[in-house]
Amino acid sequence: MDKIGADFFNCVDMIRDRTGATPAPVQMPIGAESEFEGIVDLVEMKEWVWNSEDLGASWTVQDIRADLADKAAEMRAELVELAVEQDDDAMEAFLEGDEPDVATLRRLIRMGTLNMSFVPVLCGSAFKNKGVQPL
Numbered sequence: 476m477d478k479i480g481a482d483f484f485n486c487v488d489m490i491r492d493r494t495g496a497t498p499a500p501v502q503m504p505i506g507a508e509s510e511f512e513g514i515v516d517l518v519e520m521k522e523w524v525w526n527s528e529d530l531g532a533s534w535t536v537q538d539i540r541a542d543l544a545d546k547a548a549e550m551r552a553e554l555v556e557l558a559v560e561q562d563d564d565a566m567e568a569f570l571e572g573d574e575p576d577v578a579t580l581r582r583l584i585r586m587g588t589l590n591m592s593f594v595p596v597l598c599g600s601a602f603k604n605k606g607v608q609p610l
Contacts, residue, residue, distance in 0.1 A: 476504050476511040477600040483507070487596055499557050499593040501584060502606070503550055505543065514598055514606050515539055517551045518580050523609060531604025557593050558583035 476483065483504045490498040503515040505522065513524035513534070522543070525534040539547050559569040561583045569575065575583065587593045599606020 476507055476598050476606065477509065477603050479508055481507045481511070483598050490594060490596065497557065497593040498596045499554055499584070499587065500550055500596040501554060502597045502599075502609070503543070503547055504598045504606075511600055511603070511605065514609070515543060515547045516609060517547060517554050518584070519577055520547065520551060523606075525603070525605040527603075531600075531608070534605075534608065554584075555580065558587055561586040561590065561592065 483500075487498045487500055490496055501517050503517060504511060505513040505515060505524065512527065513522060515522050520539060522537050522539050523534055524537065525531050555569065555575060558580055559565045559575065565575055565579060565583055584595060588595055597606065597610070601607065
């Protein structure tokens with residue numbers, strides 16, 4: 476995400492267009508290029524923000540800031556819709572208005588990945604050591 480021209484959302488579209496796979500972003504970047512500062516965890520709905528002075532050695536996990544909340548909620552809704560398709564009970568509960576908890580959502584993402592129903596998409600910067608810790 477720290478490279479010039481980095482565009483997470485374009486990469487997600489390219490996964491779909493070039494490979495025919497169904498991308499399932501489980502993270503959303505906060506910033507890009509030199510402004511890349513962290514990620515939004517769409518499973519736990521928390522922000523991970525790295526300290527820029529120590530090359531990713533320290534970070535804080537906090538609530539999602541207001542200007543990212545709507546986009547994060549939209550992306551999480553798409554992730555949940557893809558994930559609940561993996562399990563009839565989860566789908567039924569979702570259709571009745573019950574959102575899956577974090578553990579259930581992780582289980583469903585794992586099922587979808589193993590079934591090759593979708594491809595989880597994460598973001599980060601190996602050079603600046605940001606985004607790799609949640610893995």
